[in-house]
Amino acid sequence: MQRQVALIKQSLFDQGYLDEQFMELEELQDDANPNFVEEVSALYFKDSARLINNIDQALERGSFDFNRLDSYMHQFKGSSTSIGASKVKAECTKFREYCRAGNAEGCLRTFQQLKKEHSTLRKKLEHYFQLARQAGPKETARRPK
């Protein structure tokens, strides 16, 4: 079981969903905080869902306030960077570039892609954490090769 968990984690890194910052978080897990990564992850998804909602509403209104959108995305990118959500972060960067260029079409397209990546990551991490809990606490602290 632990091997399965390790393999899943490895693939998340190999496929670029997560970067080394995620490992930083794992280093912070110990007996006093055995579920730290999962807790940060939960906070991240809760907070980013709120941002996605805000951006959705802003885009639906039709008026493209690029400053405001960029501001939301700055937050989104910040959080994504902090937990090592690599693909999501990349989409955030793209979105901000379109904001700066005043490209509404680009923003809309990128936002769709961002939501997809975000959703995919959430599912994968949920699955990973679930298995990790079942397998036991030791595995999550180990670094993949």
Add this chain to the structure above:
Amino acid sequence: MLTTSPIKLINGFVADPSNNTGQSEIVQVENGGYVDETKLETSSGHCPESAHQYENGNGRCFSKESESCSSSQASSEGGTLEMESELTVSSQREEEKAETNLKESSKPKILLVEDNKINIMVAKSMMKQLGHTMDIANNGVEAINAINRSSYDLVLMDVCMPVLDGLKATRLIRSYEESGNWNAAIEAGVDKEILENEQVCVRSTNRLPIIAMTANTLAESSEECYANGMDSFISKPVTLQKLRECLQQYLH
């Protein structure tokens, strides 16, 4: 060192400084809209990236050797893992027990100024592992109020924040250090009454180390940070190694 004045509780976090239970003591500094926002230059973008006229900042850079804090090149990203023995949990506990016997004022006071909840959670945890506790402020105004109330040994300042960003807050703090008053801050819209009513009794004469936490974009570049009075910077994402180096450099 100086004694601290009590800080109010919010969010149910324990703010009793004499209570060293080994738990991470996080004190939330309250804000509550005590700002005349029409005076603040920040517009819808609360980042320096929005059109923003800077006065000529105090470009004092005491320690250019502070490059070590910008450890993105030299950091442990992708490098080998090091578990230094002094950071194991058991020795941390011993350290904390020893500290309860000392005067509370000898424990370094660190202020984290950051608005992003995830960043706060991660930084808190990292600091805890390094054996330190932190007060939290969510924007530049809260930071100024906190600094006015207590003497801090180190400030970690996010650059991009709502209400008052990190660069401007730092400029106002440096002005306070130079002049001994908060006139510049009041002029910028920070609430006068709070500053005057809750001032710390004895102000430290030492320069407060302020370390920027920057996303390292053009507007948050190291040059900007130094120009606005920061001593050094940490590139995001914040890592344990970057924080450790910072503490080693700036906490004596």
